Amino acid sequence: MNVSSNTVLVNSYLGLLQRLNRETKINLVAGLISDIARKPEQITRKKDIVNRFFGAFQSDVSVDEMIMEIRSSRKFNRSIESL
Numbered sequence: 087m088n089v090s091s092n093t094v095l096v097n098s099y100l101g102l103l104q105r106l107n108r109e110t111k112i113n114l115v116a117g118l119i120s121d122i123a124r125k126p127e128q129i130t131r132k133k134d135i136v137n138r139f140f141g142a143f144q145s146d147v148s149v150d151e152m153i154m155e156i157r158s159s160r161k162f163n164r165s166i167e168s169l
Contacts, residue, residue, distance in 0.1 A: 103111065
């Protein structure tokens, strides 16, 4: 019997969702339906918004240049005491 990974995933989620109360299940179904009904361009715009607020970083400076700048800006003023 060949079971696709999607079927296994859906069955796993169903096992978790069985414990939810009726109202929560209805809200979940409504959310899934609205997600399916969205147009692809709306999904892309939502991803762009998320990227702007949660860690998306764009720069013309290369990663190596950033690393060198960070390392060169470090200042150590601790003195090591002899034992």
